[in-house]
Amino acid sequence: MYSIATIDYIIIAIYLMGMIGVGVWFAKKHTDFDDFFLAGRSLTTPLLITTLISTYYGIDVLFGDSQLGFTDGVVAWFGYARPTYAFFLIAAFFLAQRLKEEDFKSLPDILDKYYGKKTRYVGAITSFIYSLPALSLYGFGMLGDVILGWEPIMGMLVLGGIALVYTLTGGFWAVVLTDSIQFLFMCVVLALAVPFAMNFIGGFDKMIDILEPSYFDTMGDLSIWLIIIYASTGLAILVEPTFYQRIFAAKSYKNVRNALIIGIFIWGSYDWIITIIAMAAKTGVLQGILPTDVAPDAALLTVMVAALPAGALGLFMAGVLSTEMSTLDSYCLVAGGNVAYDIYRPAIKPDATDEELIKKTRYGILLSWILGLAMAVSFDQMLGLWVFMASILISSVMVPILLGLFIPRFRKALAGFLSAGLGLASTVILNIYIMMTGTFDVMEETYIIQWFGIDFLQEFIMYITVPISLLGFFIGLILDKGDRS
Amino acid sequence: MSGWELFTWITVFILGFGAIVVFVLFIKDITQILKKFQKEKK
Numbered sequence: 287m288y289s290i291a292t293i294d295y296i297i298i299a300i301y302l303m304g305m306i307g308v309g310v311w312f313a314k315k316h317t318d319f320d321d322f323f324l325a326g327r328s329l330t331t332p333l334l335i336t337t338l339i340s341t342y343y344g345i346d347v348l349f350g351d352s353q354l355g356f357t358d359g360v361v362a363w364f365g366y367a368r369p370t371y372a373f374f375l376i377a378a379f380f381l382a383q384r385l386k387e388e389d390f391k392s393l394p395d396i397l398d399k400y401y402g403k404k405t406r407y408v409g410a411i412t413s414f415i416y417s418l419p420a421l422s423l424y425g426f427g428m429l430g431d432v433i434l435g436w437e438p439i440m441g442m443l444v445l446g447g448i449a450l451v452y453t454l455t456g457g458f459w460a461v462v463l464t465d466s467i468q469f470l471f472m473c474v475v476l477a478l479a480v481p482f483a484m485n486f487i488g489g490f491d492k493m494i495d496i497l498e499p500s501y502f503d504t505m506g507d508l509s510i511w512l513i514i515i516y517a518s519t520g521l522a523i524l525v526e527p528t529f530y531q532r533i534f535a536a537k538s539y540k541n542v543r544n545a546l547i548i549g550i551f552i553w554g555s556y557d558w559i560i561t562i563i564a565m566a567a568k569t570g571v572l573q574g575i576l577p578t579d580v581a582p583d584a585a586l587l588t589v590m591v592a593a594l595p596a597g598a599l600g601l602f603m604a605g606v607l608s609t610e611m612s613t614l615d616s617y618c619l620v621a622g623g624n625v626a627y628d629i630y631r632p633a634i635k636p637d638a639t640d641e642e643l644i645k646k647t648r649y650g651i652l653l654s655w656i657l658g659l660a661m662a663v664s665f666d667q668m669l670g671l672w673v674f675m676a677s678i679l680i681s682s683v684m685v686p687i688l689l690g691l692f693i694p695r696f697r698k699a700l701a702g703f704l705s706a707g708l709g710l711a712s713t714v715i716l717n718i719y720i721m722m723t724g725t726f727d728v729m730e731e732t733y734i735i736q737w738f739g740i741d742f743l744q745e746f747i748m749y750i751t752v753p754i755s756l757l758g759f760f761i762g763l764i765l766d767k768g769d770r771s
Numbered sequence: 772m773s774g775w776e777l778f779t780w781i782t783v784f785i786l787g788f789g790a791i792v793v794f795v796l797f798i799k800d801i802t803q804i805l806k807k808f809q810k811e812k813k
Contacts, residue, residue: 328804332796360775463801470794477787480779490776502775552789555782562779 290433290591294600298433301471301604302448305464305611309452312460318640322457323623323647324391324535329462334536334545336466339552340612341528343472348609351557352586355564359501362564367557369517371550377523378546384691385530386539392620393530393683394628400690401702403632408706409683410628413527416679417621418654420661421672422446422614427662429610432587433603442662445607446614450655453615454648458535461615468608473552475605476559478598479590483566486575486593493569501565518748522676525684527620563589618651618658625650670726670733673744674717681751682709685759701762709755716747 316322329337354362390396393413398406423442430441452460484490500506505513523529536542567585570576570592580588590602626646631638638646665671686702721744724735733744 330800330804332793332800333804335793336797466794466797466801470790473786473790477783477790480783490773490779494773494775548789548793551785552793555786555789558779558782559786 290599290603291596293597294603297597297600298604298607301607302445304467305448305452308463308467309454309456309460312452312456312463316457316459316644319627319643319647320391320640321459322640322644323619323627324531325458325462327535328537329532329535329541330537331541331544331548333462333466334532334541335549335552336469337462337612337616338529338532338545338549339556340465340469340472340608341532341616343553343556343609343613347557348560348606349583349586351560352564352567353582355561356568356582356585358506359497359565360504360561361506362561363558364504365506365513367554367561369513370520370523371554372517373520373523374546374550374553377529378543381524381691382533382536382542382546383539385533386536386542390530390534392534392623392628393525393527393687394624396687396690397683397702397706398632400697401686401706402699405686405699405702405706406628406632408703408710409687410624412679412682412706412710413628414621414624414650414654416675417527417617417624418661418675419446419614419617419621419658420665420675422449422610422617423655423658423662425610426614429607432584433606439663442659445611446655446659449611449614450618450651453618454651457644457647458531458619461612461619464615465612468612471601471605471608472612473556475598475601476556476563479563479594479602480559482593482595482598483563483589486589487566487569487573492573493566496569496572497565501568521684521748522680525679525687527624527679528616531616531620531623560586618654619647621654622647622650622652625653670721670744673732673747674713674721677717677748677751678710678713680748681713681755682706684752685709685755689759696759696763698763698766699768700766701759704762705755705759708758709751712754713747713751716751717744720744720747 317326320326351362351367354366385396388396388399390399392410394406394409397409423446424438426445427438427442430436430445431438434441436444452464456463484493487493494502533542536545564582564585567576567580567589570589571578571580576588576592587606591599594602626643626649630646631643635642661671683706686705689696690702720733720735720742724733724744726732727734735742
């Protein structure tokens with residue numbers, strides 16, 4: 287635990303109480319399910335920017351980017367962060383427009399319309415699994431430990447519990463409003479941290495003098511294959527349930543497009559500053575003003591605690607908590623919607639009223655939170671778990687959704703079902719196989735198995751399962767004689 | 772001042788100033804939306 291002043295604790299406490307206040311304020315203000323789940327489809331460009339940016343950037347980005355910046359330098363931005371912006375541009379100019387043309391409420395809605403109920407349920411299950419907040423709750427455990435000196439389980443229960451309360455009570459309106467406050471905290475505090483970090487290490491020129499030249503090599507020693515693998519992680523944006531929810535909740539396509547274009551500049555700046563502060567931490571270690579045993583993923587917090595004055599540090603810590611809360615609330619809400627709107631209503635009660643749907647969505651939010659908590663306390667390797675959850679979503683729904691959206695004659699029930707079903711089954715089997723028979727590599731922080739003389743990383747699974755999903759799609763297309771277009 | 776440093780200060784400006792501008796616009800929009808929201812409720 288770091289040494290933190292009383293004023294910093296007061297700032298953190300005010301911030302946490304404010305978040306609960308927003309949820310309570312919105313508690314009984316919803317008129318219908320659209321209002322609770324999609325904020326009445328009235329999100330304008332500024333609202334979309336704040337909620338998109340704060341949702342996507344959790345502490346995995348905060349500490350993941352900074353870890354790579356600390357160990358490898360600017361390649362963290364050029365090789366890892368930058369390629370994802372290309373996918374945001376694709377989403378801005380192609381995907382969002384197509385999604386706004388039809389009256390969808392959720393990602394499984396698309397699968398239902400193009401391929402029928404069975405594919406809807408596969409999509410709903412994968413979206414629910416992907417949205418479980420295990421990683422966020424694990425992050426709260428870590429933050430509670432580092433910032434407040436709590437046991438990890440206490441951090442998960444208290445900090446994660448606050449995000450749960452305002453999401454349960456306030457729905458998407460509370461998520462959007464808290465996201466905006468969290469957005470301001472995250473961005474402004476990080477921007478203000480740069481001069482303090484530079485002053486701490488003696489200026490930017492000092493950093494250039496002390497760090498090895500390789501820290502300023504834009505592509506470092508990454509191979510083209512590794513760059514392609516890093517870049518392909520951005521594929522998730524094309525089928526991200528929280529991203530889709532924000533598109534459906536937007537007032538118009540133009541609002542989404544403008545939000546994404548402006549957002550890319552803010553995302554890019556955020557990533558760059560994290561990289562530079564992590565490099566400042568490395569400089570501090572080499573100068574001897576920071577401990578030599580700083581863990582790479584703790585570099586950002588360490589240099590900030592050393593560089594920021596009392597008060598500013600409390601704001602920074604609140605900013606770090608904001609980063610994770612804005613992620614947890616959004617995913618819990620989507621998971622709740624999967625339970626109520628995508629499974630309960632079509633499978634059990636097609637004539638469910640809006641009031642019932644809101645109630646069931648709240649149950650779903652609670653269920654996802656409890657399952658996420660169980661996973662966060664049971665799994666040791668959270669990165670492996672995250673890869674598992676992300677690969678399930680991408681491998682099962684990316685092919686049927688993108689082909690269905692853009693090629694109307696491909697909308698055949700069997701094609702969608704085989705694609706989603708085979709993608710899901712192959713991902714589950716391969717992940718379990720690698721996690722059970724492979725070895726966990728501490729350096730790579732992933733499971734590795736030897737196949738045909740090469741090291742096969744768990745992250746590579748999608749390069750097998752996405753083609754399986756594609757193959758299933760075309761087999762279904764050939765076998766299905768019906769036409770849904 | 773090196774190119775790296777200049778780029779860093781530009782990103783600081785975009786992130787800090789950009790976030791404040793977006794937040795001000797957010798407040799403007801959310802105020803109107805909530806007013807409309809309250810009217811519909813009545």
